[in-house]
Amino acid sequence: MSAVASSPDPMFPRPYRVHRVTKETSDTFTLELLPEAGHAGFAFAAGQFNMLYVCGIGEVPISISGDPGVPQALVHTTRAVGAVTKGMEELKKGDSIGIRGPFGTNWPVAEAEGNDVVFVAGGIGLAPLRPALYQVLASRERFGRVVLLYGARTPEDILYRKQLKEWRADLGLEVHVSVDRATRDWRGNVGVVTTLIPRVPFDPYNTVAMVCGPEVMIRYTVMELERRGVAQENIHVSLERNMKCGIGFCGHCQHGPNFVCKDGPVFPFSRVRDLMNQREV
Amino acid sequence: MTKFFFPDLGETMFDGPTTLEPILAEHPFLKGMKKEHLALITGCASNVKWDAGTYLFREGQGADQFYIVRQGTIAIEAFSPAHGPLVLQTVGEGDILGWAWLVPPYRWHFDGHATDLVRAIAFDGKCLRTKCEKDHELGYELLKRFSEIMSQRLDVTRMQLLDLYDDMPTKGIRRK
Amino acid sequence: MGLETGTAYILGADGLSALFQAIVDSGHTVVAPTARDGAIALREVGSPDDLPAGLTDEQAPGSYRLKERSDRAVFGHTVGPDSPKRWLHPPDFLRFRAHRGEKSGFTLEKGDPSAPKIAFLGIKPCDLAAIGRQDRVFLGGPFAEPVYAARRQEALVVVAQCTEAHGTCFCASMGTGPRVEAGFDLAVTELFREGRHELVVEVGSERGAALLTGVPKKTASSGDLAAAKGASAKAATEMGRSLETTGLKEALQAKAESPRWEDVERRCLSCANCTLVCPTCFCSTIEDTTDLTGRVSERWRRWDSCFTLDFSYIHGGSVRRTGASRYRQWLTHKLASWIDQFGESGCVGCGRCITWCPVGIDLTAEARAFQPAPARGKE
Numbered sequence: 001m002s003a004v005a006s007s008p009d010p011m012f013p014r015p016y017r018v019h020r021v022t023k024e025t026s027d028t029f030t031l032e033l034l035p036e037a038g039h040a041g042f043a044f045a046a047g048q049f050n051m052l053y054v055c056g057i058g059e060v061p062i063s064i065s066g067d068p069g070v071p072q073a074l075v076h077t078t079r080a081v082g083a084v085t086k087g088m089e090e091l092k093k094g095d096s097i098g099i100r101g102p103f104g105t106n107w108p109v110a111e112a113e114g115n116d117v118v119f120v121a122g123g124i125g126l127a128p129l130r131p132a133l134y135q136v137l138a139s140r141e142r143f144g145r146v147v148l149l150y151g152a153r154t155p156e157d158i159l160y161r162k163q164l165k166e167w168r169a170d171l172g173l174e175v176h177v178s179v180d181r182a183t184r185d186w187r188g189n190v191g192v193v194t195t196l197i198p199r200v201p202f203d204p205y206n207t208v209a210m211v212c213g214p215e216v217m218i219r220y221t222v223m224e225l226e227r228r229g230v231a232q233e234n235i236h237v238s239l240e241r242n243m244k245c246g247i248g249f250c251g252h253c254q255h256g257p258n259f260v261c262k263d264g265p266v267f268p269f270s271r272v273r274d275l276m277n278q279r280e281v
Numbered sequence: 282m283t284k285f286f287f288p289d290l291g292e293t294m295f296d297g298p299t300t301l302e303p304i305l306a307e308h309p310f311l312k313g314m315k316k317e318h319l320a321l322i323t324g325c326a327s328n329v330k331w332d333a334g335t336y337l338f339r340e341g342q343g344a345d346q347f348y349i350v351r352q353g354t355i356a357i358e359a360f361s362p363a364h365g366p367l368v369l370q371t372v373g374e375g376d377i378l379g380w381a382w383l384v385p386p387y388r389w390h391f392d393g394h395a396t397d398l399v400r401a402i403a404f405d406g407k408c409l410r411t412k413c414e415k416d417h418e419l420g421y422e423l424l425k426r427f428s429e430i431m432s433q434r435l436d437v438t439r440m441q442l443l444d445l446y447d448d449m450p451t452k453g454i455r456r457k
Numbered sequence: 458m459g460l461e462t463g464t465a466y467i468l469g470a471d472g473l474s475a476l477f478q479a480i481v482d483s484g485h486t487v488v489a490p491t492a493r494d495g496a497i498a499l500r501e502v503g504s505p506d507d508l509p510a511g512l513t514d515e516q517a518p519g520s521y522r523l524k525e526r527s528d529r530a531v532f533g534h535t536v537g538p539d540s541p542k543r544w545l546h547p548p549d550f551l552r553f554r555a556h557r558g559e560k561s562g563f564t565l566e567k568g569d570p571s572a573p574k575i576a577f578l579g580i581k582p583c584d585l586a587a588i589g590r591q592d593r594v595f596l597g598g599p600f601a602e603p604v605y606a607a608r609r610q611e612a613l614v615v616v617a618q619c620t621e622a623h624g625t626c627f628c629a630s631m632g633t634g635p636r637v638e639a640g641f642d643l644a645v646t647e648l649f650r651e652g653r654h655e656l657v658v659e660v661g662s663e664r665g666a667a668l669l670t671g672v673p674k675k676t677a678s679s680g681d682l683a684a685a686k687g688a689s690a691k692a693a694t695e696m697g698r699s700l701e702t703t704g705l706k707e708a709l710q711a712k713a714e715s716p717r718w719e720d721v722e723r724r725c726l727s728c729a730n731c732t733l734v735c736p737t738c739f740c741s742t743i744e745d746t747t748d749l750t751g752r753v754s755e756r757w758r759r760w761d762s763c764f765t766l767d768f769s770y771i772h773g774g775s776v777r778r779t780g781a782s783r784y785r786q787w788l789t790h791k792l793a794s795w796i797d798q799f800g801e802s803g804c805v806g807c808g809r810c811i812t813w814c815p816v817g818i819d820l821t822a823e824a825r826a827f828q829p830a831p832a833r834g835k836e
Binding site: 079081122123124151152153157178180181182183184186187188189190191192194195199213214216217220 | 354356358364365366367368369370371373374375394396397436437440441443444445446447448
Binding site: 010011012013015053054055056057058059081091092094095096097098240241242244245247248249250251252254256257259262278279280281 | 553557563598741743745747763772776785789
């Protein structure tokens with residue numbers, strides 16, 4: 001399920017201009033980028049990632065979190081945790097960032113047509129899932145129930161709040177959010193996102209599930225989904241490993257025999273089940 | 282166990298034990314119970330209701346009941362002097378609430394706060410405790426089911442503890 | 458010209474010098490085995506006199522010794538610590554230089570794309586097989602790795618068929634030697650018969666054929682070829698080690714939790730020597746460095762090793778924290794996952810990892826520990 005890279009040369013970053021940097025939560029921000037000098041747009045498939053280069057600091061892999069149907073803007077939501085992402089957070093409108101990509105496999109949105117779709121996102125894991133949400137909602141009538149189960153640390157860490165509300169109101173996206181900790185100001189669910197799985201009605205035998213978040217959360221989410229009766233071939237997960245080149249040459253991203261950069265990052269769970277039960281793979 | 286969905290209640294359903302029995306027999310929590318045990322348990326059951334914002338139970342109070350929630354959400358809270366009520370977990374339709382009635386000293390460990398209108402089936406724990414002492418088979422059946430609930434709650438609580446979304450599970454811990 | 462692929466010739470003592478000159482005249486730098494720092498190592502050499510005539514090696518786990526031969530054989534050794542990957546997949550490579558402009562804009566100055574013309578003279582069949590492994594890695598996917606591709610395109614390969622096998626060799630188990638039939642430009646087998654010191658040269662390509670045009674030679678007889686093949690066949694019986702590959706992949710992939718990994722961890726230093734000397738290991742890293750002004754950055758591609766702790770670093774920690782998991786990664790990749798990824802084993806049986814491991818860990822012994830013992834009656 002690999003989309004062919006639209007980049008002419010995957011070795012060299014192409015400059016993109018920062019259009020906007022938006023702070024989402026205390027440690028998360030969104031970059032909106034426009035291509036330099038008259039390029040049409042950035043074609044990608046939901047689930048793919050780019051290598052983002054800040055000249056003078058370094059390069060990191062970040063999932064694309066924008067709308068695949070709107071290639072004119074390239075959007076990345078990320079946490080500011082290291083030198084490169086912290087440097088990115090300081091960028092201003094008009095600054096440049098280097099892009100190599102898109103790389104990797106995509107969420108099986110087209111293959112999910114005709115089914116219920118359940119997205120399960122943990123924390124920043126909502127960002128790589130958002131393009132799939134855009135894509136499903138753009139052809140809403142082709143899918144059954146569309147459900148988003150989203151776990152965040154606190155109510156302040158909820159991403160894309162406004163957009164989720166709009167989608168819930170206008171497009172029949174069922175959104176269930178649960179936070180790990182809250183005060184009484186939060187009137188919604190408190191508890192890990194897996195507690196939402198038994199509570200939400202969907203037909204497990206006709207459901208495609210797409211899961212993204214910390215690996216521990218993915219394991220327990222899959223356990224709950226399987227307990228509901230969803231088959232492992234219909235559960236797709238997005239994994240992460242150390243990446244240097246992004247195109248299968250440096251060897252860093254190997255997870256067992258799989259290269260997360262080119263055999264993933266999106267995998268059917270059946271392909272990674274045994275690996276995820278092993279330590280230090 | 283999978284989610285059990287209650288038939289739509291409406292405002293007028295203040296039923297006695299005889300109407301509750303068929304509903305309870307189908308609930309996954311009580312499935313597989315012998316008829317006499319089910320009758321015993323249903324005999325201790327009644328419908329209850331709390332308005333939004335009221336407490337079902339308070340920390341330290343005698344715990345003589347447990348509930349199957351039919352409607353609404355209950356926030357399990359710990360009260361902290363500086364920060365007010367902190368929500369640990371929310372429990373909703375179909376969930377089982379309360380096992381302190383089974384475990385000495387039979388006192389609630391946390392506050393149970395109705396976030397919205399709550400309807401539940403309440404079970405007289407004090408009465409059931411006495412019955413379990415006499416009928417150990419009943420006791421074992423109930424303990425089997427409650428230990429599963431506790432195990433699930435412990436699992437999800439442990440996951441909450443990991444604070445996974447922060448992605449810094451070892452923050453503050455010096456690594457060798 | 459009349460010289461065809463598949464034909465074979467006999468060269469005398471002067472023939473090797475003439476061949477060397479022909480290679481130099483074709484514009485190639487010769488990389489050949491030469492005695493250096495106590496080992497027979499691959500180096501750029503200027504003359505056929507640099508070849509290690511009369512020298513051989515004695516290898517064992519954690520041990521390499523240079524020895525004198527009783528004859529003046531030039532190719533009478535196995536492999537040293539270097540392999541062709543040093544030239545085809547160079548240890549350091551400047552990918553680009555970025556000049557930072559205003560508003561963190563940058564212009565890229567791409568690294569030198571030109572490839573030096575290298576002729577490997579006297580590499581062994583196992584190393585030819587290793588080149589084939591790396592061809593699959595770097596050229597077999599949707600993107601070709603340009604540095605490797607350019608160098609590979611230019612490279613001339615003259616293989617020296619092995620007539621001896623030493624203490625850590627096991628190419629016969631891996632099906633990569635001691636003799637190869639194809640994939641080279643020329644292949645030489647060194648023979649001493651009835652006091653004559655000769656090379657049987659097999660032509661493997663048009664480029665190889667072209668090199669021989671001016672070289673004094675005679676057509677090889679079927680007896681000459683048989684002698685060459687016979688010498689390699691004898692080497693096949695002298696292998697210092699063996700590796701049973703049947704069922705090995707499945708065994709390794711099934712036994713991720715085996716206590717054997719902790720056992721090897723007690724010995725392994727995670728020094729990464731094995732990955733450095735292995736002719737198929739290809740892992741690299743990307744280092745972005747800046748000068749003091751912060752205006753000029755360089756991206757370097759450098760060799761890396763899965764044995765380093767930060768190889769698998771992600772989100773504040775490394776996935777493979779223990780030495781056991783890193784040794785497991787290397788061995789499982791080499792002998793099992795590589796087959797899933799590229800359709801063949803990553804190991805060519807050269808034995809370098811065994812020789813150059815400072816504590817003498819023997820890959821064949823570690824692999825054997827994972828395989829079920831063959832049913833062979835009472836043991």
